Amino acid sequence: MDKFPYEKINGNFKGKDILSTEQFDIKSVNKLFSETRKMAIIAKNAKRSNLMQGNIITLIFYEPSSRTFGSFAAAAKQLGGQTIELTDLARFSSEAKGETFEDTIKVFEAYCDVIVIRHPSTGFVQKAAENASFVPIINAGDGIGEHPTQALADLYTIEEKFKTSNNLHIVFFGELAHYRPINSLAKLLALYPNIKISFVSPAEVVLNASTRAYLKNKKVSFQEYRNIEDVISDADVLYVTRVKKEFMSKKLYKQIQGKYTVDKKLLSKMTKKSIIMHALPRIDEISREIDDDPRAVYLKSQVRNGMYVRMALLALVTGRIP
Ligand code: CP
Numbered sequence: 001m002d003k004f005p006y007e008k009i010n011g012n013f014k015g016k017d018i019l020s021t022e023q024f025d026i027k028s029v030n031k032l033f034s035e036t037r038k039m040a041i042i043a044k045n046a047k048r049s050n051l052m053q054g055n056i057i058t059l060i061f062y063e064p065s066s067r068t069f070g071s072f073a074a075a076a077k078q079l080g081g082q083t084i085e086l087t088d089l090a091r092f093s094s095e096a097k098g099e100t101f102e103d104t105i106k107v108f109e110a111y112c113d114v115i116v117i118r119h120p121s122t123g124f125v126q127k128a129a130e131n132a133s134f135v136p137i138i139n140a141g142d143g144i145g146e147h148p149t150q151a152l153a154d155l156y157t158i159e160e161k162f163k164t165s166n167n168l169h170i171v172f173f174g175e176l177a178h179y180r181p182i183n184s185l186a187k188l189l190a191l192y193p194n195i196k197i198s199f200v201s202p203a204e205v206v207l208n209a210s211t212r213a214y215l216k217n218k219k220v221s222f223q224e225y226r227n228i229e230d231v232i233s234d235a236d237v238l239y240v241t242r243v244k245k246e247f248m249s250k251k252l253y254k255q256i257q258g259k260y261t262v263d264k265k266l267l268s269k270m271t272k273k274s275i276i277m278h279a280l281p282r283i284d285e286i287s288r289e290i291d292d293d294p295r296a297v298y299l300k301s302q303v304r305n306g307m308y309v310r311m312a313l314l315a316l317v318t319g320r321i322p
Helices: 026-044 067-078 101-109 124-131 148-162 180-189 209-217 250-256 301-317
Strands: 056-061 082-087 114-119 137-142 169-173 196-200 221-225 237-240 275-278
Touching: 026 067, 026 148, 026 301, 056 067, 056 101, 067 082, 067 114, 067 137, 067 148, 067 301, 101 114, 101 124, 114 124, 124 137, 137 148, 148 180, 148 275, 148 301, 169 180, 180 209
Parallel strands: 056 082, 056 114, 114 137, 169 196, 169 237, 196 221, 237 275
Antiparallel strands: none
């Protein structure tokens, strides 16, 4: 089957793997978000739907996760679907006895309608998709590569707030080198002609070369900075990142940890209409003193939207929504 490296969505999600935001055009984003708005109404009214009754979704998580795992499981259940949930595979799956992941994928596609995978190795989920013949594979985060469903939820959050994804200044702030949601979100933002992006990071953990090259190729207006004070007063969105300790040496972690914080002082320099985002988990990079500020959306709409977007995505890839 000729579906690699990335099959474009082109407004038709049915049966397609979701591996990278490079697969999306504006039409596909709009279709997903239109369905997401309907899913938000279902979930907010606690009216369980039977749209995915009879569907089984397998969640295979080789890495810890609260939101992505929990929201995919909740999304399936909100729509009447069921889940098979595999975590800690080294102990509880037959991979502990030496079974290859290729065989694991072939087995589970016989049991279900969609497989959602998180793995610490970049490119692993694409390899899984190359092995699957019958069901869509969804990337729930692969190494320092991509996290497309997080980025789709983030873009939905931005659109919900500003009623557009265009004519905005997005500031990414923190450890950028290993932070996969940024790779995926930057590629989505590149779809919009009047977006301005600023990447602010310590010198040791700047934006990775492939995302920088992608943005240059798409002629996106972006700049890189060391100092948040250079851009904060003009930011519409301040997107803060966690230091991805699990993907770096102890030495590098010690150099970066505690180097940047968002607190009340920084918040006072932001406009009233701006928002602060974070994919979470948050460690110490955002002070808890600002959690109740209306601009802080990370523990509020950004989390809820993760479930709504995943509800829409599951219904679309299974063909329950045409
Ligand atoms: N945002 C996110 O991916 O969080 P989890 O690691 O908890 O899934």
